[in-house]
Amino acid sequence: MTSTHSSEYRQVAHTIRERIADGTYARGSKLPTEDELAAELNYNRATVNRALRQLGSEGLVRVHRGKGTFVMELPIITRDAGNRYSRANREHNGNRGAFATEVAAKTGRTPRADVTVDRVQPPIEAADVLGIDPDTVSAVRRHRLMYAGDIPLQVAVSYIPLDIAAGTPIETPDSGPGGIISRMTELGHEQVRATEDVIARPPTDEEAAFLRMTPDQRVFEVTHIGWTEDDRAVEYTIHVYPVHQYVLHYDIPMR
Amino acid sequence: MTSTHSSEYRQVAHTIRERIADGTYARGSKLPTEDELAAELNYNRATVNRALRQLGSEGLVRVHRGKGTFVMELPIITRDAGNRYSRANREHNGNRGAFATEVAAKTGRTPRADVTVDRVQPPIEAADVLGIDPDTVSAVRRHRLMYAGDIPLQVAVSYIPLDIAAGTPIETPDSGPGGIISRMTELGHEQVRATEDVIARPPTDEEAAFLRMTPDQRVFEVTHIGWTEDDRAVEYTIHVYPVHQYVLHYDIPMR
DNA sequence: GAGTGGTCTAGACCACAGA
DNA sequence: CTGTGGTCTAGACCACTCG
Numbered sequence: 436m437t438s439t440h441s442s443e444y445r446q447v448a449h450t451i452r453e454r455i456a457d458g459t460y461a462r463g464s465k466l467p468t469e470d471e472l473a474a475e476l477n478y479n480r481a482t483v484n485r486a487l488r489q490l491g492s493e494g495l496v497r498v499h500r501g502k503g504t505f506v507m508e509l510p511i512i513t514r515d516a517g518n519r520y521s522r523a524n525r526e527h528n529g530n531r532g533a534f535a536t537e538v539a540a541k542t543g544r545t546p547r548a549d550v551t552v553d554r555v556q557p558p559i560e561a562a563d564v565l566g567i568d569p570d571t572v573s574a575v576r577r578h579r580l581m582y583a584g585d586i587p588l589q590v591a592v593s594y595i596p597l598d599i600a601a602g603t604p605i606e607t608p609d610s611g612p613g614g615i616i617s618r619m620t621e622l623g624h625e626q627v628r629a630t631e632d633v634i635a636r637p638p639t640d641e642e643a644a645f646l647r648m649t650p651d652q653r654v655f656e657v658t659h660i661g662w663t664e665d666d667r668a669v670e671y672t673i674h675v676y677p678v679h680q681y682v683l684h685y686d687i688p689m690r
Numbered sequence: 691m692t693s694t695h696s697s698e699y700r701q702v703a704h705t706i707r708e709r710i711a712d713g714t715y716a717r718g719s720k721l722p723t724e725d726e727l728a729a730e731l732n733y734n735r736a737t738v739n740r741a742l743r744q745l746g747s748e749g750l751v752r753v754h755r756g757k758g759t760f761v762m763e764l765p766i767i768t769r770d771a772g773n774r775y776s777r778a779n780r781e782h783n784g785n786r787g788a789f790a791t792e793v794a795a796k797t798g799r800t801p802r803a804d805v806t807v808d809r810v811q812p813p814i815e816a817a818d819v820l821g822i823d824p825d826t827v828s829a830v831r832r833h834r835l836m837y838a839g840d841i842p843l844q845v846a847v848s849y850i851p852l853d854i855a856a857g858t859p860i861e862t863p864d865s866g867p868g869g870i871i872s873r874m875t876e877l878g879h880e881q882v883r884a885t886e887d888v889i890a891r892p893p894t895d896e897e898a899a900f901l902r903m904t905p906d907q908r909v910f911e912v913t914h915i916g917w918t919e920d921d922r923a924v925e926y927t928i929h930v931y932p933v934h935q936y937v938l939h940y941d942i943p944m945r
Numbered sequence: 946g947a948g949t950g951g952t953c954t955a956g957a958c959c960a961c962a963g964a
Numbered sequence: 965c966t967g968t969g970g971t972c973t974a975g976a977c978c979a980c981t982c983g
Binding site for chain 1: 967968969970971
């Protein structure tokens, strides 16, 4: 009912959206081919293609070249920034934490992460915030690819000053119970607050490939910075999530 | 350097992006027409059109049918959820608050809001949270359209239980210094914390019209709920922002 | 009316998936 | 090899802007 008489591809998209909503096209099922839809609805295939691209960009359908177009099942994942970083949740059930718990609950799959750790020259933004040198190898980088079963869910890259992390468990892929935040506390760099900046942007080619996204879709880029009592930034992490699968949840104290 | 040999429209987009970055096409200036670009770059106009649509969806250019395509100037606005709701900032400089201050600083224009207030049947989601009846007129709705000068920046719709707001300044468009949060405190409903859920989605037709967006772009939808000491939700607000103009900033206490 | 973008069509060719 | 989607081209028509 929202549609005025806009362009034809929008009408096609609307029609398909309705058919998905009313169950004509069931969750997970394959849509008719573009040729079939074009014939049935009396439009050119290019028009149908554009409509499907629009729906794909919203995450409602997924298009596989050579196979067909499928209605997505959308287990929306809530990323709770509060729980995520409370000590209780961090040290809960091994190293898994709130993210893994949420993923397991919502998708029924096993959370998993591929972690690689190395020492690098930090990007300028990270170096600025962390107060380290962007021109020398002054940071430990932890690169994480996270999955639910075999479904990629998130990319995260963390930078930690080398003078804090060198030779510690932070430089090992499995950083142990409570993760690197707990390790940093043990090392005398307790994080007492964090800041996060959220934007939405198209995925890079690498992100699109890993997260199985199209250039039309969007990711949340969450820049997370961990701060100590004396206002030193000790962790700089960028999280990347496909927007159509996530809700970001924040708790805000008002006094 | 990110581009592999992807499709041609992506290459065209890449070329134009570079020209904007290196100043060949200055901020605010008009791009060559699609016909000119097609001729120069040796592609069909449809291909150039698709490239420009891509750039438009990212907020890098703005297309005006009949006039041309223009490089956007992007004063990115930081919406600070922490400062926004701290009492000090709320009661600062009249009713304007952090949002207005930020807008004024970043755009050099005068912040302005069109406010309409009425009593309505609340949408189900709001009614659930607020603990009121979705089938009767049980809420005051405050609908706000906000601008910087004549540039539309944000849509916000708030629902407040009628039993709190009836006959109070909350039902007047100008709710006075500190806004409705201060009014609610005076009425014995002090908000002590808030929660926010963030998603990114395409704009509705109405939002697209007001915010001057295309269906390819995205908005942040921030669902903001204000809670009192005894965990009653007393305010349910949905904020809508064009994603390409905003950074959402959060402060997260970790202990 | 001329300039400019939005979209549609018809036809073509390519790339990937799967039997 | 066939089915299916991704994209490009050429041409056309429409809608909005501005003189």
